[in-house]
Amino acid sequence: MKHGLFSKVCWLRSLPGLRHHVILWLMAIPILVMGQNQHRNMTVNIRDNDPGKYPVQRSEEAWRELLDPIQFRILRLAGTERAFTGRYHDSKESGIYYSAATGQPLFAADTKFDSGCGWPSFYAPITPGSVYYRTDSSHGMVRTEVIDSASGSHLGHVFDDGPPPTGLRFCMNSAALIFVPFGEEPPPIVRKYMNELASEEEKRSVGRYLRP
Secondary structure (H helix, E strand, C coil): CHHHHHHHHHHHHCCHHHHHHHHHHHHHHHHHHHHHHCCEECCCCCCCCCCCCCCCCCCHHHHHHHCCHHHHHHHCCCCCCCCCCCCCCCCCCCEEEEECCCCCEEEEHHHEECCCCCCCEECCCCCHHHEEEEEECCCCEEEEEEEECCCCCEEEEEECCCCCCCCCEEEECHHHEEEEECCCCCCHHHHHHHHHCCCHHHHHHHHHHHCC
16 A cells, blocks of 8 residues: 555656646635635625514414515515516616515605616615615625614615715515505505504604695
């Protein structure tokens, strides 16, 4: 065994060109591993502010009863619907978008724009406090995740390639949203939130849009 190993070492030493390439290859291994472990940074200049505690608390079983399977996967398991398949990605109707998890007002339709990404995109939430932000390092990327502030449910992500005045693109999942056109009666989940949990700022913001 020793003779076999010794002969192999001697053979490698007798081939300086080959030895050089082997050394370079060995040196490259850590670099390749580091490159695979590096995440593409797509975060925006917004500080994480997720408190980890929310006014609306439910058990997993209760969430499953409230939400359909797609809503549950997106809102509670941070899933993502396929691009260009969501109900609202191409909607241009006037109204307000609420959280499908809580009925919390999230976005006004006049902040929605066509980003071409295949998901409903907005340049600002209806109030600054409607959403929280936290870092998401999944899928080989580092992104800024957006959650509703009432329950911590996943809505989507925000990027810095949006239009003025904010320069932001809130890229949301349609299944995480409930859209109520102006003039239509909101569903019970929205009425309950607005009556029992909405902040004064949320009430004023929604009122501005609903006022004739």
